[in-house]
Amino acid sequence: MLKVTDDHREQRREQILSAAWDLFAANGFHNTSMAQIITASGLSAGAVYLYFRSKEDLIVATAEKALGAAHGAAGELLAANRPVSPGEAMRLMLGRIEQLHRSAGGAFFPVAIQAWAEAVRSPVISATAQRFYAALLGDWGELLLRWQETGHPLAGRPNDMARMVIAVIQGYLIQRVSFGAEHDDRFLAVLADRITGMVSA
Amino acid sequence: MLKVTDDHREQRREQILSAAWDLFAANGFHNTSMAQIITASGLSAGAVYLYFRSKEDLIVATAEKALGAAHGAAGELLAANRPVSPGEAMRLMLGRIEQLHRSAGGAFFPVAIQAWAEAVRSPVISATAQRFYAALLGDWGELLLRWQETGHPLAGRPNDMARMVIAVIQGYLIQRVSFGAEHDDRFLAVLADRITGMVSA
Amino acid sequence: MLKVTDDHREQRREQILSAAWDLFAANGFHNTSMAQIITASGLSAGAVYLYFRSKEDLIVATAEKALGAAHGAAGELLAANRPVSPGEAMRLMLGRIEQLHRSAGGAFFPVAIQAWAEAVRSPVISATAQRFYAALLGDWGELLLRWQETGHPLAGRPNDMARMVIAVIQGYLIQRVSFGAEHDDRFLAVLADRITGMVSA
Amino acid sequence: MLKVTDDHREQRREQILSAAWDLFAANGFHNTSMAQIITASGLSAGAVYLYFRSKEDLIVATAEKALGAAHGAAGELLAANRPVSPGEAMRLMLGRIEQLHRSAGGAFFPVAIQAWAEAVRSPVISATAQRFYAALLGDWGELLLRWQETGHPLAGRPNDMARMVIAVIQGYLIQRVSFGAEHDDRFLAVLADRITGMVSA
DNA sequence: AATGAATGAGACTTCATTCAT
DNA sequence: TATGAATGAAGTCTCATTCAT
Numbered sequence: 001m002l003k004v005t006d007d008h009r010e011q012r013r014e015q016i017l018s019a020a021w022d023l024f025a026a027n028g029f030h031n032t033s034m035a036q037i038i039t040a041s042g043l044s045a046g047a048v049y050l051y052f053r054s055k056e057d058l059i060v061a062t063a064e065k066a067l068g069a070a071h072g073a074a075g076e077l078l079a080a081n082r083p084v085s086p087g088e089a090m091r092l093m094l095g096r097i098e099q100l101h102r103s104a105g106g107a108f109f110p111v112a113i114q115a116w117a118e119a120v121r122s123p124v125i126s127a128t129a130q131r132f133y134a135a136l137l138g139d140w141g142e143l144l145l146r147w148q149e150t151g152h153p154l155a156g157r158p159n160d161m162a163r164m165v166i167a168v169i170q171g172y173l174i175q176r177v178s179f180g181a182e183h184d185d186r187f188l189a190v191l192a193d194r195i196t197g198m199v200s201a
Numbered sequence: 202m203l204k205v206t207d208d209h210r211e212q213r214r215e216q217i218l219s220a221a222w223d224l225f226a227a228n229g230f231h232n233t234s235m236a237q238i239i240t241a242s243g244l245s246a247g248a249v250y251l252y253f254r255s256k257e258d259l260i261v262a263t264a265e266k267a268l269g270a271a272h273g274a275a276g277e278l279l280a281a282n283r284p285v286s287p288g289e290a291m292r293l294m295l296g297r298i299e300q301l302h303r304s305a306g307g308a309f310f311p312v313a314i315q316a317w318a319e320a321v322r323s324p325v326i327s328a329t330a331q332r333f334y335a336a337l338l339g340d341w342g343e344l345l346l347r348w349q350e351t352g353h354p355l356a357g358r359p360n361d362m363a364r365m366v367i368a369v370i371q372g373y374l375i376q377r378v379s380f381g382a383e384h385d386d387r388f389l390a391v392l393a394d395r396i397t398g399m400v401s402a
Numbered sequence: 403m404l405k406v407t408d409d410h411r412e413q414r415r416e417q418i419l420s421a422a423w424d425l426f427a428a429n430g431f432h433n434t435s436m437a438q439i440i441t442a443s444g445l446s447a448g449a450v451y452l453y454f455r456s457k458e459d460l461i462v463a464t465a466e467k468a469l470g471a472a473h474g475a476a477g478e479l480l481a482a483n484r485p486v487s488p489g490e491a492m493r494l495m496l497g498r499i500e501q502l503h504r505s506a507g508g509a510f511f512p513v514a515i516q517a518w519a520e521a522v523r524s525p526v527i528s529a530t531a532q533r534f535y536a537a538l539l540g541d542w543g544e545l546l547l548r549w550q551e552t553g554h555p556l557a558g559r560p561n562d563m564a565r566m567v568i569a570v571i572q573g574y575l576i577q578r579v580s581f582g583a584e585h586d587d588r589f590l591a592v593l594a595d596r597i598t599g600m601v602s603a
Numbered sequence: 604m605l606k607v608t609d610d611h612r613e614q615r616r617e618q619i620l621s622a623a624w625d626l627f628a629a630n631g632f633h634n635t636s637m638a639q640i641i642t643a644s645g646l647s648a649g650a651v652y653l654y655f656r657s658k659e660d661l662i663v664a665t666a667e668k669a670l671g672a673a674h675g676a677a678g679e680l681l682a683a684n685r686p687v688s689p690g691e692a693m694r695l696m697l698g699r700i701e702q703l704h705r706s707a708g709g710a711f712f713p714v715a716i717q718a719w720a721e722a723v724r725s726p727v728i729s730a731t732a733q734r735f736y737a738a739l740l741g742d743w744g745e746l747l748l749r750w751q752e753t754g755h756p757l758a759g760r761p762n763d764m765a766r767m768v769i770a771v772i773q774g775y776l777i778q779r780v781s782f783g784a785e786h787d788d789r790f791l792a793v794l795a796d797r798i799t800g801m802v803s804a
Numbered sequence: 805a806a807t808g809a810a811t812g813a814g815a816c817t818t819c820a821t822t823c824a825t
Numbered sequence: 826t827a828t829g830a831a832t833g834a835a836g837t838c839t840c841a842t843t844c845a846t
Binding site for chain 2: 025026027028029030031056098110113114116117118119120121126129130133156157160161163164166167168169170171172174175177178179180185190191193194195197198199200
């Protein structure tokens with residue numbers, strides 16, 4: 001009984017979140033009205049508020065989903081348990097994220113960037129961002145350690161190197177979305193190559 | 202006469218923009234009301250609208266100021282006309298930006314990140330962002346070319362290398378603001394060192 | 403069979419009314435939501451609406467219960483068939499009401515006052531109030547007549563005297579609830595004494 | 604400058620409060636919407652909220668006005684400085700209140716009763732009610748003392764006697780409004796006579 | 805008889821902007 | 826230029842009630 005209810009609940013939340021996601025990506029959190037989300041979700045106002053306490057709640061859930069994706073992608077890499085160069089790892093991770101982005105109709109990157117911006121004003125989103133950042137640092141630290149253990153010395157502390165790699169990924173997203181840069185396999189290949197150069201002694 | 206009037210106009214605009222800047226940095230563009238800006242500026246509602254057509258105008262002007270700062274800092278480096286390593290250049294540039302950030306009471310980084318996010322929804326800000334991005338790419342391309350000309354081969358096209366350096370800078374800002382990372386000279390030294398490793402053949 | 407069903411029905415109504423009563427007393431009719439009543443009653447929304455057609459119905463039933471209590475208390479006095487002075491009668495009646503108030507967890511007086519206020523806007527409650535007022539006037543008229551018949555001349559028409567006694571009781575409730583006056587046996591004794599003085603020639 | 608502004612402000616508040624007053628009296632606080640008040644006031648939504656922070660604010664101001672009126676009427680009596688019997692004083696006071704009631708289009712009594720009811724749920728209104736109750740007790744205590752000083756012994760402590768007189772007045776209002784009793788000079792004359800009997804030794 | 809997820813009208817309030825002075 | 830009271834569209838959210846199961 002409970003499981004059915006929980007399933008249903010999760011399904012409805014997903015239905016609403018998905019509608020919100022697209023609108024947030026296209027128009028920004030604050031240029032999207034609840035009325036738009038309600039219409040797009042195909043539910044009534046009351047129903048939406050049954051699953052999300054407030055618009056802020058919906059923003060937080062959206063930000064969480066976006067911020068968690070990078071950690072998820074890195075986790076997949078770790079789970080694969082195959083030693084790869086940092087550059088290759090980055091390329092795989094960006095590839096996975098790009099895939100998410102496309103399957104979300106181009107909504108993923110814009111939402112992520114807005115989540116970073118929302119952290120400025122929302123303590124809840126800020127905390128979420130820091131949590132996932134710590135997790136991502138851990139993921140990359142682990143990836144780099146494995147690389148080092150297979151005979152490739154790092155140019156510095158794993159944590160510092162991880163920060164640098166993550167910075168490149170973040171900057172890449174910004175260039176893609178805010179600066180209008182296109183996806184470009186050639187550049188990604190160069191990037192992968194140089195990332196390895198950056199972290200290697 | 203006209204010049205005096207223009208000076209006055211510019212002064213008033215600056216007064217308003219400065220009030221808006223702090224509020225935008227603290228609360229975000231969309232959690233800041235015109236009433237707050239009006240109060241903080243010490244002017245009347247009518248006066249503020251005499252110098253800025255709309256809130257959107259004020260956001261655009263703010264975003265422009267933030268997005269232009271990086272280009273300004275890179276320009277200073279170029280003007281100095283002193284060949285520096287890419288890592289050193291990055292450190293100088295981040296130092297200059299940090300200085301701006303501090304003299305603005307910690308308002309610079311948050312505004313910059315929000316400007317990136319606003320580019321998602323505002324064509325005007327998007328265009329501004331792309332314009333300054335192109336300028337920044339030019340600046341860094343030039344810096345790297347000079348470096349190459351003083352006998353330090355690059356690991357790829359100057360433009361690609363510039364993109365990578367800029368990505369690191371952007372990611373660094375995000376980590377500082379959205380993820381709560383502190384200013385850390387040691388890490389910056391490591392970063393400078395590895396940036397050079399990244400772009401060098 | 404029908405009787406069993408009716409019992410069950412009455413029991414359920416009581417269960418709901420009791421939950422509503424407490425909430426109404428604490429938060430007022432219009433600051434109490436059906437959701438609160440539904441939760442407090444331990445039933446489902448559908449079930450509550452099976453026993454009360456609407457929230458208005460629930461308010462009316464609550465008001466009726468409160469407004470009827472005074473008539474009930476006066477009726478007990480009449481039934482006792484013992485000649486008492488008006489002051490003594492008032493004290494007995496207030497004592498009985500106080501007892502109801504306490505056994506209802508302090509909910510009785512606030513509900514009564516709100517019922518009077520609701521009569522302002524609800525014709526149904528207004529009619530109920532007038533019906534019970536007439537009944538109460540009758541009760542007190544009878545009480546005072548009996549007193550007169552045992553050799554204590556009244557200072558005016560029984561009905562006028564009854565109105566005055568009832569006014570004192572109503573004012574007393576308001577002072578207790580709206581003005582925060584405490585229960586005070588000494589004052590009640592004075593009151594009883596002076597009530598008799600008021601209605602006696 | 605300031606005085607003009609304050610005058611204007613007070614005038615606007617009065618304009619809004621007056622519109623609210625009538626609607627509150629007719630439909631009750633919680634069956635009156637802000638939209639109705641806005642329309643009736645002849646102002647815009649924004650303007651109304653410029654003068655009252657919230658609907659609650661408007662309710663509190665209304666309650667204050669109603670609760671203060673009795674104190675005002677008693678104050679006039681005291682100021683007249685003419686020794687009158689308690690019954691006569693009550694009649695004068697009720698007459699004054701009746702006058703207010705009529706000049707307010709029959710709105711005064713219903714608002715007063717609703718204010719008493721609101722005290723049940725609103726701490727602010729409760730505090731206001733207690734404040735004015737204390738003031739009214741003081742007024743009547745003084746009136747009764749003066750009566751005693753002109754050679755008419757009281758039947759108890761002035762404060763107790765004052766409570767009783769006030770209770771009668773409150774009950775009278777309830778009978779007028781909630782129970783549908785009409786204004787009746789004959790009854791008022793009896794009431795005045797018996798009030799004096801009640802408080803006199 | 806009972807459930808509780810869903811409905812949607814309507815409530816309160818904000819806020820960017822204007823305009824008479 | 827400058828003021829600031831006024832505007833009113835639009836926003837978020839609540840809640841009494843229903844109905845398929």
